[in-house]
Amino acid sequence: MKPTRALLLLPLVMVFLAACGGDHPMSTFEAHSDLTRSISAIYGRIFWWTLLLFIVVQGGLIYTVMRFRATGKETTNPEQVHGNLKLELTWTILPVFILLHIAIPTVSTIFESQAPAGDDAVTINALGKQWWFSFEYPELGVVTANELHVPLGQEVEVRLQSDNVLHSFWVPQLMAKRDMVPGRVNHIKFKAEKLGEFYGQCAEYCGDSHALMKFRVVVDTPEEFAKWVEAQKAPADTVADASKAGFEAFQGAGCVACHAIRGTTAAAVIGPDLTHVGSRTMIASGILENNAANIKKWIMDPGEVKPGTKMVDLNLTSEQADSITAYIQTLK
Amino acid sequence: MATPAAVPHTPAVGHSASPSGLWSWLTTVDHKRIGILYGLSALAFFVLGGVEGLILRSQLAVPNNDLVSAPLYNALFTMHGTTMIFLGVMPFSAAFFNYMLPLQIGARDVVFPRLNAFSYWLFLFGALVLNVPFLIQPFTHGIDPSSALAPLTRVIPDGGWFGYAPLTTKEFSPYLSIDFWIAGLQILGIASMAAGFNFIVTILNMRAPGMTFLRMPVFTWMTLVVQFLVVLSFPCITVALILLLMDRLFGTHFYIPSAGGDPLLWQHLFWLFGHPEVYILILPAMGIVSEVLPTFSRKPLFGAPFVIFSGITIGLLGFGVWAHHMFTTGLGAAADAAFSVTTMLIAIPTGVKIFNWIFTVWGGQIRLTTAMLFSLGFVGMFTMGGLSGIMHSSPPVDLQQQDSYFVVAHFHYVLFGGAIFGLFSGIYYWFPKMSGRFLDEGMGKIVFGTVLLGFNLTFFPMHFVGAWGMPRRIYTYDEGMGWEQINLLETIGAFILAFGVLLFIISFFRSMKNGLPAGDNPWDASSLEWITTSPPAVHNFDKTPTVYSDRPVWEKNHGPGPGYSLPEGDEHIHLPPPSIKPLIGAVGVGLFLTSFVMLNLTNLALAVTALGLALIFYSFYTWFLEPGH
Numbered sequence: 001m002k003p004t005r006a007l008l009l010l011p012l013v014m015v016f017l018a019a020c021g022g023d024h025p026m027s028t029f030e031a032h033s034d035l036t037r038s039i040s041a042i043y044g045r046i047f048w049w050t051l052l053l054f055i056v057v058q059g060g061l062i063y064t065v066m067r068f069r070a071t072g073k074e075t076t077n078p079e080q081v082h083g084n085l086k087l088e089l090t091w092t093i094l095p096v097f098i099l100l101h102i103a104i105p106t107v108s109t110i111f112e113s114q115a116p117a118g119d120d121a122v123t124i125n126a127l128g129k130q131w132w133f134s135f136e137y138p139e140l141g142v143v144t145a146n147e148l149h150v151p152l153g154q155e156v157e158v159r160l161q162s163d164n165v166l167h168s169f170w171v172p173q174l175m176a177k178r179d180m181v182p183g184r185v186n187h188i189k190f191k192a193e194k195l196g197e198f199y200g201q202c203a204e205y206c207g208d209s210h211a212l213m214k215f216r217v218v219v220d221t222p223e224e225f226a227k228w229v230e231a232q233k234a235p236a237d238t239v240a241d242a243s244k245a246g247f248e249a250f251q252g253a254g255c256v257a258c259h260a261i262r263g264t265t266a267a268a269v270i271g272p273d274l275t276h277v278g279s280r281t282m283i284a285s286g287i288l289e290n291n292a293a294n295i296k297k298w299i300m301d302p303g304e305v306k307p308g309t310k311m312v313d314l315n316l317t318s319e320q321a322d323s324i325t326a327y328i329q330t331l332k
Numbered sequence: 333m334a335t336p337a338a339v340p341h342t343p344a345v346g347h348s349a350s351p352s353g354l355w356s357w358l359t360t361v362d363h364k365r366i367g368i369l370y371g372l373s374a375l376a377f378f379v380l381g382g383v384e385g386l387i388l389r390s391q392l393a394v395p396n397n398d399l400v401s402a403p404l405y406n407a408l409f410t411m412h413g414t415t416m417i418f419l420g421v422m423p424f425s426a427a428f429f430n431y432m433l434p435l436q437i438g439a440r441d442v443v444f445p446r447l448n449a450f451s452y453w454l455f456l457f458g459a460l461v462l463n464v465p466f467l468i469q470p471f472t473h474g475i476d477p478s479s480a481l482a483p484l485t486r487v488i489p490d491g492g493w494f495g496y497a498p499l500t501t502k503e504f505s506p507y508l509s510i511d512f513w514i515a516g517l518q519i520l521g522i523a524s525m526a527a528g529f530n531f532i533v534t535i536l537n538m539r540a541p542g543m544t545f546l547r548m549p550v551f552t553w554m555t556l557v558v559q560f561l562v563v564l565s566f567p568c569i570t571v572a573l574i575l576l577l578m579d580r581l582f583g584t585h586f587y588i589p590s591a592g593g594d595p596l597l598w599q600h601l602f603w604l605f606g607h608p609e610v611y612i613l614i615l616p617a618m619g620i621v622s623e624v625l626p627t628f629s630r631k632p633l634f635g636a637p638f639v640i641f642s643g644i645t646i647g648l649l650g651f652g653v654w655a656h657h658m659f660t661t662g663l664g665a666a667a668d669a670a671f672s673v674t675t676m677l678i679a680i681p682t683g684v685k686i687f688n689w690i691f692t693v694w695g696g697q698i699r700l701t702t703a704m705l706f707s708l709g710f711v712g713m714f715t716m717g718g719l720s721g722i723m724h725s726s727p728p729v730d731l732q733q734q735d736s737y738f739v740v741a742h743f744h745y746v747l748f749g750g751a752i753f754g755l756f757s758g759i760y761y762w763f764p765k766m767s768g769r770f771l772d773e774g775m776g777k778i779v780f781g782t783v784l785l786g787f788n789l790t791f792f793p794m795h796f797v798g799a800w801g802m803p804r805r806i807y808t809y810d811e812g813m814g815w816e817q818i819n820l821l822e823t824i825g826a827f828i829l830a831f832g833v834l835l836f837i838i839s840f841f842r843s844m845k846n847g848l849p850a851g852d853n854p855w856d857a858s859s860l861e862w863i864t865t866s867p868p869a870v871h872n873f874d875k876t877p878t879v880y881s882d883r884p885v886w887e888k889n890h891g892p893g894p895g896y897s898l899p900e901g902d903e904h905i906h907l908p909p910p911s912i913k914p915l916i917g918a919v920g921v922g923l924f925l926t927s928f929v930m931l932n933l934t935n936l937a938l939a940v941t942a943l944g945l946a947l948i949f950y951s952f953y954t955w956f957l958e959p960g961h
Contacts, residue, residue, distance in 0.1 A: 024800040024801065024813065025801075025812070025813060026800060026802070026813060027799065027800045027801055028732045028733075028800070028801060029800075036732075038728065039731065039732055042726055042728055042729055043723065043729045043732070046722060046723050046726060046729065050720070050722055050723065053715075053719060054715070054716070057686060057690070057712075057715045058712055058715065061690055061693075061708065061711055061712055064690055064693050064694050065698055065700070065708060068629070068693065068694065068695060068698050069698050069700070070630075070698055070699050074697050077630055077890055078629070078630055078631055078695055080631060080632055081632070081634065081691075082632050082634070082636070083634050083636070083637075083638065083688075084634075084635070084691075087687075087691070088635045088684065088687075088688065091683060091684060091687045092638075095683050096680065099677075099679060099680075102722070102725075102726060103672070103673055103726075106672055106726040106727065106728060107669045107672070107673075110665050110668045110672070110727055110728065111665045111669070113728065114664070114665040114668075130504075160662075164498070164504065165496075165498050165499040165504050166496055166498070166595060168735060170801075170803070172732065176728065176731030176732050177660045177731045177734055177735065178660055178731070179660045179662065181595055181596060181661055181662065182498060182589040182590075182595055183590075183593075183594060183595065184596075184662065186661075199801070199813075201801075202803070203660075203734070203735040203736070203803045204660075205406070205492050205496070205499070205735075205804075205805040206499060207406075207499060208402045209402060210406075210806060210807075211803075211805075211806030211807045211808050287810075307401065307402040307403065308403070
């Protein structure tokens, strides 16, 4: 092989080198729910067919070109073949069978995955906002944001809605995408098959900070899930002196205009419910780790952290920000 | 190498001397000059769209990069897509339709030459409306957001090339950015439709005697299919844009759910245009490849009728698959299943074409010219895009791949590895006909190698990063997602690709001046454009040929049939006179539509709409009174 042609293999080599390192928390190759597993099965079936066709076509093309290169010494024209009906009918009809082999599991999976969820499914209302997610468990009385908890092995039905622009709800290892379409309710159901924390992200362009609209899904054992539900249902502590002072700072700065903290007078529904914000692993819709420095950064200059955010810059003093940060961290 | 066709040259006819100067270009109605204008405009916008792409790739080279801001990134990907589709690939194809199609069918021009000029000027106006905002933005950036001129704070289109409502409605985008986009696309739509009708009538009515449908060159065939797709699909986006404009200007609620509208209405209308649009982009390239592969294999196209009917079938099926862009929107299981099956069906005619192309080359005497390399590259790269297309024809799989980088990989294999490779092949193939000179073949091979390497390095890894969960249209990403190395690799690939294109442009302009002289038929090709001079005279042919074969020039030179014949005696040659009316009319339509979308901003817009209307009436009225000869 000439060196110039060997150069063409370079991309493949580099891709494989790049592909080796690191883990991929949003990889679709790791399926951890019944839904994503059924998708992977179809993907696998198509992949082998396409690999076969890839080899046949590319191999055929390269072989043909190498075999029939003109030498410059030809004295006659090649045979003027205009076609071959049998061959052409073969490659018209043969693909039908390949497509059938793909279409049958496709259609059955479409109908199975879109069948109504069972009565005992955990129902979650997910609402897409610019640029965060509001989550409500209507039967369990839980309202939260940007972090879902679901029980292992139990059917979960997410009802997807939006009251603004389009969003798309995607947790690659648990839930394939479904759009949140204003004026409609979409459904997605799945059974998680692995404990742990999974990454999700909005997958439909929704304006300035589309890239910063993320969330987490935590799969708990049924016992942990029940505990989590109990903790989330409880109102915030309003008795301790520190809590009273913290809430005053929160109220005084104007945060109550948008946020709710159950148990207090803060009851607005414009921004995320903060009753138990201290218990979440991330803030600002999955983009910053939940710690004092990040909370302060976020509330002092929201537009810097998330371009175009609807969260208002309240011109907090550093002292105000410190007391609000300390208060927010107590909201476990 | 080739034996040039024996063409009896009669002395040039009196009025066929080619005028020069700026005025002659502004008033030209010559299909060849209009083709050159389309080609050069397309090249300029292709470079602009490429630069936008390079900025996008540079921003994504490393995690948490801040080379460009979020709003600018969003505007850039909107304009990259809009530019490459409407201002790059479509006018590149139009350049070949204009220049080659009348020559291929043995005609002296298109059937409506002034309408043809009108299409071009309208296209140019629309392209400028879309891109002028880049020049305005730096000055309007600082306008007080509470003032009446607040809509001017964002002027570069930023709603995505797909413009999904409700993000593009007034509530969520109260800026002129979307209005510029609407105006630009409407203008381009009128230009495309006018050209579409023009070419349909030209192909149906202007063919040389004896050129039956099955004797038409395959490029002409694919052009015909494309024009039907244009005139049937553009009305859908025209309606979609009018409804959006009414929502924005007059407070209607077509796409606003809180008032009973439906955002999915936009998606249905948009993709009812948008999917046929994909075939509008790819079928011309398929036509070019179907000319180039036989020529450089010295064989006829294998199963030409199968290839032609496959092209027609692809065009027809293209209208029945639009909702496969909407599998994630929740159309319901029955719709998902139905659109999945129709989508899979498209794989059949597409596969037929690929195998027919390979068997065209099989048994030939292959000359690896640059045109041939790009056509072979087309077959290989387009196949990749077709195979990943089969993957997301299955809705469950699509639910993982939609709006991820996997899809970005897929359609770049179709539109760059497919359409643009095909167009590059066309440039190298027809450059000698258009200029009388060869496009540097030695450099051509370097261009091909660099472009092929850069292209695959940029887009092949996107399959991986998409399958690893990286969504599209994100201006930044975090470390630790496993996306870092691959993104850097893609960015390096993009710069290699850009270098290849740069080499091409240098070589293109150098060869225009200094290229080796080419004869009338340097490739020993088979269709009628090769019997006239290179470049062709203003009137194309001294005598109109009569055609006896689907490969008239080849058969004339190599037998067995006569191929074509030329009539005895002199022929009366009629050419339309130049006219400035098409340009004035295009300016009128452009001014009218551009100011109309800004009616709410200032009363000045009302005055400009009136001016636009006046220009339209003036130009059309005098145009219709102009003598045609």
